[in-house]
Amino acid sequence: MTLLAHTGIVFGRALRATLRSKTNLFFGMLQPLLFLALFGPLLTELDIGVSGSSWQALVPGVLIQLTLLGGSYVGLGLLMDRSLGVVDRMRVTPVTPLALLLGRTLRDVVQLVAQAVLLVLLGLALGLRAPLPGVLLGLLFVAVVAAALSALSYGLAMHIRTGQEFAAVVNTAGMPLMLLAGLLLPMSLAPGWLDGISRAVPFRYTVDAVRQVFLGHYANGTVAVGAAVTLALAALCLLAGARLFRSAPA
Amino acid sequence: MSSLSSSVIRIRGLTRTFQLKSGPVHAVRGIDLTVGRGEILGFLGPNGAGKTTTLRMLTTLLPPSGGDAEIAGHDLLRDPAGVRRRIGYVAQSGGLDPACGVREELVTQCRLHLMSRGAARERAGELARELGLSDLMDRPTGALSGGQRRRLEIAMGLANRPEVLFLDEPTTGLDPGSRAELWELVARVRAEHGTTVFLTTHYLDEADALADRVVVVDSGRIVAEGTPADLKTRYTGDPAASLQDAFLAITGRGATGEPVAI
Numbered sequence: 001m002t003l004l005a006h007t008g009i010v011f012g013r014a015l016r017a018t019l020r021s022k023t024n025l026f027f028g029m030l031q032p033l034l035f036l037a038l039f040g041p042l043l044t045e046l047d048i049g050v051s052g053s054s055w056q057a058l059v060p061g062v063l064i065q066l067t068l069l070g071g072s073y074v075g076l077g078l079l080m081d082r083s084l085g086v087v088d089r090m091r092v093t094p095v096t097p098l099a100l101l102l103g104r105t106l107r108d109v110v111q112l113v114a115q116a117v118l119l120v121l122l123g124l125a126l127g128l129r130a131p132l133p134g135v136l137l138g139l140l141f142v143a144v145v146a147a148a149l150s151a152l153s154y155g156l157a158m159h160i161r162t163g164q165e166f167a168a169v170v171n172t173a174g175m176p177l178m179l180l181a182g183l184l185l186p187m188s189l190a191p192g193w194l195d196g197i198s199r200a201v202p203f204r205y206t207v208d209a210v211r212q213v214f215l216g217h218y219a220n221g222t223v224a225v226g227a228a229v230t231l232a233l234a235a236l237c238l239l240a241g242a243r244l245f246r247s248a249p250a
Numbered sequence: 251m252s253s254l255s256s257s258v259i260r261i262r263g264l265t266r267t268f269q270l271k272s273g274p275v276h277a278v279r280g281i282d283l284t285v286g287r288g289e290i291l292g293f294l295g296p297n298g299a300g301k302t303t304t305l306r307m308l309t310t311l312l313p314p315s316g317g318d319a320e321i322a323g324h325d326l327l328r329d330p331a332g333v334r335r336r337i338g339y340v341a342q343s344g345g346l347d348p349a350c351g352v353r354e355e356l357v358t359q360c361r362l363h364l365m366s367r368g369a370a371r372e373r374a375g376e377l378a379r380e381l382g383l384s385d386l387m388d389r390p391t392g393a394l395s396g397g398q399r400r401r402l403e404i405a406m407g408l409a410n411r412p413e414v415l416f417l418d419e420p421t422t423g424l425d426p427g428s429r430a431e432l433w434e435l436v437a438r439v440r441a442e443h444g445t446t447v448f449l450t451t452h453y454l455d456e457a458d459a460l461a462d463r464v465v466v467v468d469s470g471r472i473v474a475e476g477t478p479a480d481l482k483t484r485y486t487g488d489p490a491a492s493l494q495d496a497f498l499a500i501t502g503r504g505a506t507g508e509p510v511a512i
Contacts, residue, residue, distance in 0.1 A: 009361045013354075020349055081347070089345030089406070092309050093362040094335045 003102070006095045010103020018111055029115050032066040033122055039184075040126060049188050051215065052129060059123035059130075060138065060210035061183035063116050064203055067142050068178055070112050071149030072170050075157030078104070079166055082157070101154055101245045108150040109143050116142045130214040137213040141206055144230050148237035155244025183207055205229040258413055258446045259285035259308070263317035265470075266303050277303040279470035280317070285448060287413075290440055292461030293450040296501065300470040301450040302342070305418050308448070309339045322413040335363075338407035338415040342422065344399060345406075348392025352383060352402055355391060356409070363410040377405040381435070397428030404435065408445075415439070417449040421456060433460050454493040464493075466500050474500045 018025065036059065043054035050057040081087050090100055120128070120135055130138070153170070160166045180194075181203035187195050198204050209226020217223065266278040278300040285291050295301050306312040308321060310330040318325070324332030346355060356377055360370035378384045381401045386394065391402060400420065407415055417436070421429040437460065439445050451457055457464045458478045466474040466481070474481060482491045485499040 006364075009358075012361075013358045016354065017347065017350065083343070084347065085341045085343030085345035086347055088311055088341055088343075089339070089359075090362060091311060092334055092337070092339040093359070093410075094331055094364055095362050 003096055003099055006099030007102040010099050011106045014104045014107035018107060029118060032062055032119050036062050036119060036122055048185055050186060053127050055123055055126055055128040056214060057186050057211060059128045060207055060214055063119055063142055064207045065178060065183045066115060067112050067145045071146045072153050072174050074108050074150045075153035075166055076163055078154050078157040079163050097246060098242060101151060101242060104154060105147055105150040109146045112146040113139055113143050131216045134213040134216050138210045141210050141230060144234045145206060148234035151241030152237040155241035158245050158248035177201055177203060181207055202229045202233045256287045257284045258287045259321050261319040264307060264314050264319060265316040266307060267315045277470055281472060285446060287446055288444045290447040290460055290462050292457035292464045294457045294464050295467035296452060299467045301467060302418055305416055305450055309416050310334055336413050338412035340403045340407040340417050342418045344403045346391040349390055352389055352391055353387040356405060359406040359409045377408060381405040396424050397431060400432055414446045414448060419450055436460060454497055458493045468501045
């Protein structure tokens with residue numbers, strides 16, 4: 001209960017800070033929407049080997065891409081707060097240290113899910129067809145991945161000195177993961193070797209599962225594997241994030 | 251020095267070694283110190299003497315490599331959360347979000363000290379009145395002057411009515427008027443609330459004007475301690491000497507490369 005209450009206090013502060021920075025909020029929301037609107041139409045005439053329109057493959061992909069990018073970069077904000085002394089100031093209060101991490105992570109989950117809702121709405125307008133329970137399940141996947149990456153990103157940011165170094169690490173790790181997960185085009189199009197490598201990337205299973213639930217298929221192997229892999233990844237990332245956050249050097 | 255029973259900080263053999271690629275760096279080499287309740291202690295030393303490292307250990311931010319300490323009745327190693335409940339800390343960097351409003355910073359700080367929403371709002375108003383921030387409540391902290399910002403940071407450090415207030419280089423970067431104001435403020439906090447103040451500084455005039463007792467650190471060790479008058483007499487033979495002269499005699503060099511701030 002204590003942890004929950006403390007997390008709530010930190011979440012409130014973080015959320016108010018997000019709502020205050022209108023420019024960030026606007027551009028953060030705009031980018032994935034532009035991506036969908038300006039890249040999506042290129043695929044509509046192609047046969048990319050999925051049932052239904054190409055939007056059925058692309059919208060889930062852009063959703064997970066948004067979460068992957070948005071989630072992994074949150075550490076930059078923490079780095080800024082660290083250099084301002086905000087993090088240390090909060091660490092010298094009775095608030096449970098874990099709440100300092102979870103409060104921020106919860107804010108990121110809320111922000112990314114809100115952005116995901118907009119993205120799905122735009123997708124529906126452009127030609128995506130998905131049942132409501134499927135969309136809600138998809139957003140649940142988004143929330144779990146967001147929590148995982150945000151916590152890991154904060155843990156990492158407690159151990160890196162500058163924003164440049166942080167961006168370099170996150171870019172280097174994020175870019176191949178994103179390409180290999182088959183976010184923009186399904187991996188069924190890939191040559192054997194690429195498909196093989198991509199099977200080692202957990203987000204591949206997440207996005208395949210989201211594509212299934214957007215088609216209204218809930219009880220099949222793809223969804224089960226996607227859910228299991230995503231939950232396992234989240235548990236691992238949250239654990240690692242919390243450990244890194246706690247063991248922060250001076 | 252105050253007797254043990256009225257002491258609020260007891261430090262024994264505190265050390266901190268950083269392991270760098272170039273080898274170990276002994277930032278703090280064994281500090282023994284007792285601070286009396288209601289005392290204003292000036293922790294004085296040149297840059298790199300280990301002042302901030304010591305402060306970060308005493309405020310639970312940095313685990314010591316060795317030694318132990320008891321602060322405000324709580325053991326630093328066994329009960330860091332207890333220590334955090336009873337102290338206030340204002341870092342050199344201050345810890346303000348420039349986009350955040352003054353009221354929100356104050357209320358949130360009280361919430362972080364686990365006050366209810368109502369109590370936090372009330373305490374924030376009280377702190378604002380006490381530190382002359384009432385007219386600035388709706389301003390973003392980034393729009394405050396240096397002196398106003400420091401006052402807000404100290405107000406936040408006092409949110410939980412701490413027994414001990416730790417200030418790290420509180421007047422660095424302030425103009426002379428704001429520095430004098432800040433000294434007055436710290437003295438007033440002590441007079442009105444009996445708060446013990448542990449402040450680091452490399453300004454000799456600051457230690458002279460504010461501190462009941464000065465502890466001089468150099469290379470991670472305490473090299474001298476006493477009232478400013480004591481130190482002047484002991485190290486220069488002349489009570490009318492400046493603390494700068496005493497400092498030179500103690501460390502063999504000036505406290506800082508820059509001239510003593512006025």
